[in-house]
Amino acid sequence: MLVDRFKRHVTYLRVSVTERCNFRCRYCMAEKPFSWVPKENLLSYEELFAFIKIGIDNGIQKIRLTGGEPTTRENLDELIAMIHSYAPDVDIGLTTNGYLLPSLAHKLKKAGLRRVNISLDSLDRNTLHYIAQKDVLPEILQGIEAAVEAGLSVKINSVILRNINENEVVSLFNYAQSIHAQIRYIEYMENSHATNTLQGLRSDEIIDILGKSIPFIPIEKELGGPANLYETADGYRFGTIEPHRHDFCSTCDRLRLSAEGDLIGCLYFEGAKSIKEAIREGNDAETKAILNDVVYNKPEKNMWGVENFEVSSRAFYRTGG
Numbered sequence: 001m002l003v004d005r006f007k008r009h010v011t012y013l014r015v016s017v018t019e020r021c022n023f024r025c026r027y028c029m030a031e032k033p034f035s036w037v038p039k040e041n042l043l044s045y046e047e048l049f050a051f052i053k054i055g056i057d058n059g060i061q062k063i064r065l066t067g068g069e070p071t072t073r074e075n076l077d078e079l080i081a082m083i084h085s086y087a088p089d090v091d092i093g094l095t096t097n098g099y100l101l102p103s104l105a106h107k108l109k110k111a112g113l114r115r116v117n118i119s120l121d122s123l124d125r126n127t128l129h130y131i132a133q134k135d136v137l138p139e140i141l142q143g144i145e146a147a148v149e150a151g152l153s154v155k156i157n158s159v160i161l162r163n164i165n166e167n168e169v170v171s172l173f174n175y176a177q178s179i180h181a182q183i184r185y186i187e188y189m190e191n192s193h194a195t196n197t198l199q200g201l202r203s204d205e206i207i208d209i210l211g212k213s214i215p216f217i218p219i220e221k222e223l224g225g226p227a228n229l230y231e232t233a234d235g236y237r238f239g240t241i242e243p244h245r246h247d248f249c250s251t252c253d254r255l256r257l258s259a260e261g262d263l264i265g266c267l268y269f270e271g272a273k274s275i276k277e278a279i280r281e282g283n284d285a286e287t288k289a290i291l292n293d294v295v296y297n298k299p300e301k302n303m304w305g306v307e308n309f310e311v312s313s314r315a316f317y318r319t320g321g
Helices: 044-058 074-084 101-112 124-133 138-147 168-180 202-211 276-280 284-296
Strands: 012-016 062-066 091-096 115-119 153-159 182-186 216-219 227-232 237-241 254-257 263-266
Touching: 012 044, 044 074, 044 276, 062 074, 074 091, 074 101, 074 153, 101 115, 101 124, 101 138, 115 138, 138 153, 153 168, 153 263, 168 182, 168 202, 168 237, 202 237, 254 284, 263 284, 276 284
Parallel strands: 012 062, 012 254, 062 091, 091 115, 115 153, 153 182, 182 237
Antiparallel strands: 216 227, 227 237, 254 263
C-alpha cells in the first residue's frame, strides 16, 4: 500500500511512453521542433513493465499510458499485453489525440486496453487546424469512431480557449453526448511551453454557457477522480477539470513516470527522482525505496495560488499532463 504524508492512498500511475507528438498544439508544445529523445535514453517496454509490476504489487490499481502522443511509439499493444497478462484486473487506460487510432483501436483493445481519453478541442476543421497546427479533424473523428466500435470506454477531453473555440462549448457537448462519451472540459493550464497569448475559460464560465441551453445538476465526484461532475435530466454525465483549485489536490491518488524514468509526485512541482538506474540494474529493493520516497513526499497542494506563481515550467508533453 502506498500512502503519502497526508494519508492519501496512491493507486494510480500515469506512464509516459514517449515525449514525441505528431501535433504541435498551441497550449502544450507549440514551438518545439519535431525531434526525439535517443532510443537508448528511454526505458524499454520491458523496463517500464518492471517498474509497473512493482507498482502493482504495492497497490497500484489503475494505469494510464500517456505521452507526448503514446500511439507514436511502435508496438504499444505489447506493453498493454504485458500489464494485462500480469494483472488482468488492473484498469488500463490511454490518453491520446486519436490521430492514429483508426488502425490501432482494435489491436489495443485486444491487448487489454479498457478505456481511452481522446482530445478534441474543436469540431471546426479550420479551428482545430489552428490549435493543433496540423489539419487533423477527419482522422480524429475516425479515431473516435474506431475506439467506439472496438468497445473501448471513450471520454472526450476539450480545452476551451477564449476567442478561439469558446463558441463550441455546446456543440462539443452535443457531439460527445451523441456518441455516449463523457466530455470533460479541462481548464487551460498556463505553461511556459505554450503560445504565450492564450487565455483559457474557467470552468464556471463554461458551466454558465452550457446552462443557458442545457439543464443539469451537479453530482458527487467519483472517488479519487479529478473531474467535477454534472448530470442532465436524461442521465448524461459530463465534467470539468479545474487544476487551479487546491481542493483538486485533496484526493490526488496519482504518480507520473516519464519515458526516461523520472518518477514525479506532482505535475506542478519540478521535483522528480529517477528509477532508471535501479531498474536497469534489476535492483527491485532500490526501485521500491525510490517509489516509497516519492509517494511519501508528494506535495499537499499544487502551485496555483502561491504568490508570484502564474505559469508552470513543467513540460506536459514529457509527463502526460
